[in-house]
Amino acid sequence: MKDKPKYEVILDWVYKKIESGELKDGSRLNSENELVALFGVSRQTVRRAIADLETRGIVRRRRGSGTFINILPEHGEVNVLSPKERTNRIAVITTYINEYIFSPIIQAIEKVLHNNEYSIQLSFTNNAIGKERQILEGLLENMDIDGVIVEPTTSGLPNPNTHFYRELLARGIPVLFLNSYYEDVKVPHVSMNDYAAGKIATEYLLQCGHKEIGGIFKADDGQGRRRFSGYQDALLAAGVEVKRERVVWIDTELLAAEDADYAFITKRLKNCTACVCYNDEVAIKLQNICLNQGIGVPEELSIMGIDNSELAHFAQIPLSTVENPIEDLGKLAALGIMELINGHGLQENLELEPKVVERESVKKILDFRM
Known part of the structure; x- marks a missing residue:
C-alpha cells in the first residue's frame, strides 16, 4: 500500500x-x-x-x-468525522431523471463512474426544496457515500438547505455542483456557460436581421438569470433598446402546468419578430402556442431555444437552438468528483462554451442594416 x-x-x-x-x-x-x-x-x-x-x-x-x-453555526457544534474507508459510491442528485436533457447527462456520469469502479446512488428533487432537504438528511444520516454530484434546486432563489452541503463538507464528503450552483456554498461547479448561451442566441437573431427581440426566462433558476444577462448585453452591444415589457419571467410550476394559460406570453411578444427562450422546452411551448393562435413560425415570430435537446430535433418546426454539451458535462462532473475524493482540489469551475445550431424556426430578414 x-x-x-x-x-x-x-x-x-x-x-x-x-x-x-x-x-x-x-x-x-x-x-x-x-x-x-x-x-x-x-x-x-x-x-x-x-x-x-x-x-x-x-x-x-x-x-x-x-x-x-470552526463551528458550524447552523448546529452549534463541530461536525467532523475521521477519514473513513471508501464505499466507492457517489450520490447523484438532479432535479429530474428521465425528462428533457437529464437522461444523457446521468448516463455519461454513470459510464465514467462505472469504468472507475464507482457505483451511483441516484435521486431527484423535482426542483422542490422539501425533496432536496429529505435527500440530504438521508445522506448525512447514513454517510455511505464518498462524494456528491448535485444539480441545485431553484438556484435562482434563496435556499434553506445550503447548510446541509456545508455539513457534508465538514464531514469530509466532497460536493460538486452540476448545471448551476448556490452562490453561498463555495464548491466547484460544472456547467454550460449560461451567460454565453443567452448572448450568442441573441446575437444570432440580430445577425438574421431581427431588432424587436423578446425573451422568456426562468426566474427561479440561476441559469435563467445568467441567460437573461447574456441576452440583455447582446442587445445593448448592438445598440438595441432592452424593452422590459418584452421579457417574460416564468417559474418551475408554470412551466410544468399542463393547463396553464399562456395567452399573456404572446401579448407580451406582440410587437416582436423574434424571441430567445430559456430552453428548448420553453421554445416548443411557445411554438405550439403560436401555431394554435394562428401566428406563423418563423414568418411572424422567429423562435430560438437553448440546449439542442431531442425536442429541438423533432419539433413540428425544427428548432434553431444553442448546443449544450450535455454528455461532456456529465463526463467532467464524474471526473471532477473523483478528483475531489482523491484530494486533488479543482483549480477552477468548468463552464463549457455553447454554439448555435441552425434549423427552421428562425427567419432571416434580408433588408436588415446594422
Missing part, C-alpha cells in the same frame, strides 16, 4: 485532535511554521492541508490572527 500523501497526514492529525477534545471550537491551530517543523514537510504541503480543512468548513482563517477551529 502506498504511503498517504503528506497533507493527508496533517488532516488525520487535526481530526484526531478534534475528536479527543484537544482542539475545540475556537481553538487556534498551529502556525504554518510550527506545522512545517512538526511534520517535516514543505510550506506548500501545509497550505494545501489548511486549504482543504477550510473548504470543508473545519477551520476558518482570521487575517493577522491565525487559523481557528
